Amino acid sequence: MRDGKISETLLAWYDTHARDLPWRVSPARRSAGQHPDPYRVWLSEIMLQQTTVAAVRDYFHRFTALWPDVQALAAAPDGDVMGEWAGLGYYARARNLLKCARIIASEFGGQFPTNHDALLALPGIGPYTAAAISAIAFDLPETVMDGNVERVMARLFDVHSPLPTAKPELKAHAAALTPQNRPGDYAQAVMDLGATICTPRAPSCNRCPLHSRCRARQTGTAAELPKKTPKAPKPTRRGIVYLLQRDDGAWLLERRPDSGLLGGMLGWPGSQWGETAQKAAPIKADWQVLPAEVRHTFTHFHLILTVKTATVSAARNPQTGFFLTREEFRPSDLPTVMRKAYDLAQSTMAAGVE
Template identity: 55%
Template sequence: MSDAQETHSLLTWYDHHARDLPWRVSPSDRAVGVIPDPYQVWLSEVMLQQTTVAAVKEYFLKFVRLWPTVSDLAAATEEDVMKAWAGLGYYSRARNLKKCAEVVASEHEGQFPSTEAELLKLPGIGPYTAAAIAAIAFDQRAAVVDGNVERVLSRYFEITEQLPAAKVPIKAEMARLTPSDRPGDFAQAVMDIGATICTPKRPACALCPWMNNCKARQSGTAETLPRKAPKKTKPTRYGFAYVLRHPKNGAVLLQRRPPKGLLGGMSEVPGTEWSESRLEKQNFENAPAVRPWRKTPGIVRHTFTHFHLDVEVLVAEATDDFVPGPGQWWSAQNEIDEEALPTVMKKIISNAFEFS
């Protein structure tokens, strides 16, 4: 079967089986002239980086409700953006999201550029995101390669090199297959095949429109592809967290993390630095107040991209005359969920509430 025939068969499949996603214009709507909103395409693609569709849906809907246009997002405070993003992880994405919105609003009159080259100049937009926006929002012929596309094409062409080296031939094949007509739908079709049929384990090959010519299916190697280098063992870091409660209303003392670095700009409870060696003794130098601190049972464990974190949680009640330090504030129990707290801090506070 020729490339054109394979492309046609996949687009025909997509026309009948495309996933219903809140940021996507369906094939039937596109056929009658409905145009994707570049802002929503960009927003969804940034959110979907290293995050599942299921986790992103509610965040996407919240963002477009709060900030319907890129100019609205540009005008928002960074604190509000971080609060809305809290829990989604990889927080540098949120900071870059705000920066990118500001550039689009101030330098491009609120309109995203339509080409990969111009999109790549924007903060936080890399090769994948630039290709996805160009293809999906602007119908530009661009090779869009995410994890799903890597899996589908590595199997279809039986590309046996390990990732990341395999990215080069995979992208070359995607560039060759991508049609000039409906390139965005084609990219989304390959993604949908990977998400719903060509899954990592037990792919449903009998349902795939590319079944007959899939080399990995023919050789029985589908579940072994794409091949990846062995994962490195993640180290563990250790720290203490201090959850100080207000003596009258139980509010929690919070502070802002430095603007740069891991979890930059997010809210946190006071605590120690995260050390690569276990802290055997606690001297309370980093505690926000001199109090009789009580350690809660167990350890709060959280896993980041490159390391595990084990945190011991200590709880105390402030004195009536305690005054929060610079950059600190009290957050009422019914307002905690609205703070820009990363997941690890939510775990710590939950642990403190459970045992205090």
């Protein structure tokens, strides 16, 4: 049974307190007849997966300046898009972003499908993203579930089953509250509530528009929810990367395979990542092992990289990879873990010069 009072209260709150986001059409502009651009909604939702709004803003501005619509993005070279994505992490998202853009450009005439199932069939679009696009871009009453919504539902209904077990129950509550009127604004309102008031730590219950309806506030359990099943500790893997520079300033790089972590990204030649690290150098040289190591954490494991550096003459040919000239090489094109290795090498060299 739908609780219209909750959705109406939340929409009234959102009309006044909606966050100003570069991909969002504000409630006032929406009321005046402006419709969200499905391309911008889709792009923002892909970027925001497992990433914060603060981290995404600048990337979103750059992407939409370079590729203002889905046709422009579909026509972009893979390397340019992957380079602009560097630093956002989870690089499979960028590969699927391009695949999806090209399908929409070639099979849908550059128009995003409004059908939820058709959206769900596109690369990189899962249940949450399909629901978010349907609701926000097309104002369809789909149930949008992200971490913020789960937290709000767990507290509003005082659900103590731990995540991920509680997901179906939380979604059922969210679906019952989703209104037929302004479902896109409502979805964004719940997410804004979770991001700004019903926060993971120290929720501001006194400022919440739903405080009188919140069961967890009444029982004093809001700060404990949602409960989560303890995660297994992450294993640690090790690897080696070789940073080779020619005496003319060019750097030796390689393009990682499309599948797997950092797929399709530029990187330094190096070893596989495992319990131990063994890999022959790409060329015979006077390799120096940097005194510090690179440490980086992925979703499922911690990584420790040993960094080796060397300089060779322009006449030498390596066994793997390709050289990028000093003018062609941009550290910003590297994924974060590879840029950490570069930054470490640069800082070590600078300290040696001093």
